[in-house]
Amino acid sequence: MNHFDKKIRQMAKNTPCPTSKEYDEKFNHTLEKIKKQSLSASSRKTSSFSFPKAGIAACGVAAFVLIALPVSAKISDYVKERMEQMSDEEQAQYTAANDTSNMTKEHDTEALQYSRDLTDDENSRYFALRDKYWNEGLFPEGELTLTDRLEADAAITAPVYETYNREIYLPDRTLTDEELLQMIDFSEKSAYAVSQTAEAQEIIQAQQEFNRNPYPDESDLSEDEAISRSITYFREMYGVDCSEMEVLCEYWLGFGFGGYGDYQITFKEDDAHSYCVNINSATGILSNLFIVKDGIDYSNPPSVPGKPDEAFLRSNYENAKKLMTSAFNSDVTITKAACSYVANENGETETGCVYYFIGLSNNAMYGIQYHIDSDYFGYIYQLSDQGWQQDGTPVPGWQMLELEP
Amino acid sequence: MNGKRQKLDDLFIETIEQNKTAMFRLAYSIVLNREDAEDVVSESILKAYRHLSELKNSRKMKAWLFQIIANESKTCLRKRKRVELTEDFSAFPTEEYVPESSFDLLEFVYHLNDGFKEVILLYYFESFRVKEIAQILAVSEGTVKSRLSRARQELKKALEDAQ
Numbered sequence A: 001m002n003h004f005d006k007k008i009r010q011m012a013k014n015t016p017c018p019t020s021k022e023y024d025e026k027f028n029h030t031l032e033k034i035k036k037q038s039l040s041a042s043s044r045k046t047s048s049f050s051f052p053k054a055g056i057a058a059c060g061v062a063a064f065v066l067i068a069l070p071v072s073a074k075i076s077d078y079v080k081e082r083m084e085q086m087s088d089e090e091q092a093q094y095t096a097a098n099d100t101s102n103m104t105k106e107h108d109t110e111a112l113q114y115s116r117d118l119t120d121d122e123n124s125r126y127f128a129l130r131d132k133y134w135n136e137g138l139f140p141e142g143e144l145t146l147t148d149r150l151e152a153d154a155a156i157t158a159p160v161y162e163t164y165n166r167e168i169y170l171p172d173r174t175l176t177d178e179e180l181l182q183m184i185d186f187s188e189k190s191a192y193a194v195s196q197t198a199e200a201q202e203i204i205q206a207q208q209e210f211n212r213n214p215y216p217d218e219s220d221l222s223e224d225e226a227i228s229r230s231i232t233y234f235r236e237m238y239g240v241d242c243s244e245m246e247v248l249c250e251y252w253l254g255f256g257f258g259g260y261g262d263y264q265i266t267f268k269e270d271d272a273h274s275y276c277v278n279i280n281s282a283t284g285i286l287s288n289l290f291i292v293k294d295g296i297d298y299s300n301p302p303s304v305p306g307k308p309d310e311a312f313l314r315s316n317y318e319n320a321k322k323l324m325t326s327a328f329n330s331d332v333t334i335t336k337a338a339c340s341y342v343a344n345e346n347g348e349t350e351t352g353c354v355y356y357f358i359g360l361s362n363n364a365m366y367g368i369q370y371h372i373d374s375d376y377f378g379y380i381y382q383l384s385d386q387g388w389q390q391d392g393t394p395v396p397g398w399q400m401l402e403l404e405p
Numbered sequence B: 001m002n003g004k005r006q007k008l009d010d011l012f013i014e015t016i017e018q019n020k021t022a023m024f025r026l027a028y029s030i031v032l033n034r035e036d037a038e039d040v041v042s043e044s045i046l047k048a049y050r051h052l053s054e055l056k057n058s059r060k061m062k063a064w065l066f067q068i069i070a071n072e073s074k075t076c077l078r079k080r081k082r083v084e085l086t087e088d089f090s091a092f093p094t095e096e097y098v099p100e101s102s103f104d105l106l107e108f109v110y111h112l113n114d115g116f117k118e119v120i121l122l123y124y125f126e127s128f129r130v131k132e133i134a135q136i137l138a139v140s141e142g143t144v145k146s147r148l149s150r151a152r153q154e155l156k157k158a159l160e161d162a163q
Helices: A003-013 A021-042 A058-068 A077-084 A088-097 A100-104 A120-136 A177-195 A198-212 A223-238 A310-328 B003-018 B020-031 B034-050 B058-080 B105-111 B116-125 B130-137 B141-162
Strands: A145-147 A160-162 A167-169 A246-253 A261-270 A273-280 A286-293 A334-341 A353-360 A365-371 A376-383 A399-403
Touching: A003 B105, A003 B116, A003 B141, A021 A120, A021 B003, A021 B034, A077 A120, A077 A177, A088 A177, A120 A177, A177 A198, A223 A246, A223 A261, A223 A273, A223 A286, A223 A310, A310 A334, A310 A353, A310 A365, A310 A376, A310 A399, B003 B020, B003 B034, B003 B058, B020 B034, B020 B058, B020 B105, B020 B116, B034 B058, B058 B130, B105 B116, B116 B130, B116 B141, B130 B141
Parallel strands: A145 A160
Antiparallel strands: A160 A167, A246 A261, A261 A273, A273 A286, A286 A376, A334 A353, A334 A399, A353 A365, A365 A376
């Protein structure tokens, strides 16, 4: 980052953005709604603590990392100190009470359950007390009663945790703050104790390793297949043989609805020539492709103004089309296409490039950046609905040439 | 609800509390209407919460949330039909920015054209990287870089004028 950017970031940090009272009210209302929904769901199975599924599957281990490193910003020194003060015996008691041995077996269980739903009043006090537990060090005076197994006709006069069913039995009356705090304390201590076990540490380390080096799901495209497809893309689309080039394959976690990750595969010919492609590991769809040729990174616009010629752009569409059809063979057909750019009063595009937008029959849509000066298509990217408006008409301000699919 | 989901909920609540102002700023930069921006933020939070279990990487929760806000803001615009979506207009302000006695960065940003405002906000105010901004706004990295570069020139000029 250059000096100017640093200066602007500092300026941004110091720029106030006051919000209105109405916004504050709406925001708080929404927040309360979320908190209530979250609490209502959590009250059924109340702990922040659960056993993960077996194995080192990413989705399973996350639960344990969250136990061991629970929203770290919220773990105050108070709580940390309280947890660290637990003796080995006490930790062992919590670990045993929570049946740690199940955590590495095929056992999809919730750690804690309640015998009845908490009332709205208990819910809101539970939530408020938990905040105070975390942030102000408000702890119970006593401890939750533990028992191996309750008698069938046992009278429940105070909350009691039954190890056998891993369930907290609650009295019918309203719970006091002290009792709610005991339940919170039990949940936190259980989570801490279990997180200190060798099995949990192993899983945490596996998760940390996964975060450093994420990998795709087992059902996803394999790395070898992704590399093989990449070689095919460059051979079919650009006539370049990457099979003997130095190859780097990385995996990036993405985000968004459904979540996804991309293989990013880079073939390096020499310092001035490389070929990079991103392939979605779950769908196998090409999401991004760019080329560095003669030292020019074609994912960037050249910023050398160029004057597009309509007739040429129309004829050049055949080359764009050829690129996409060679990428997908006969699997898809082109459903719509256009060439688009922003021109100044002289008819020049200041970024020095134009874009071919191509929609395919599999609903994927791509932008292909064409550098006028270099006469080269070096950057292809998947996009949502840019290029056209919802009703299919050109975007205002753009020169848009509709093309025959 | 299991422990994992509970922690995710806690993280979600913490994220929206920490980004209360930033979420409004982004929504407002796109819809340019205070009331609509407020609604967009509320709707986005609720929508995000409904889809929380689909977030694969909780470390990217903020970016994911901003992606939803950007999408909801654009949907709001489409519904209103007051402003059209643009891909890459000029970075020149919609109305010429006239600096007041002291330079107001946020006002300057709000005067930039659609597409540029969001990029500048996300880059300078929220410190997102180019790749993340491209994902949030569903545009290419090249587009983000080009918008940043052109808006940066405008910003330099505006700062010089203000001095």
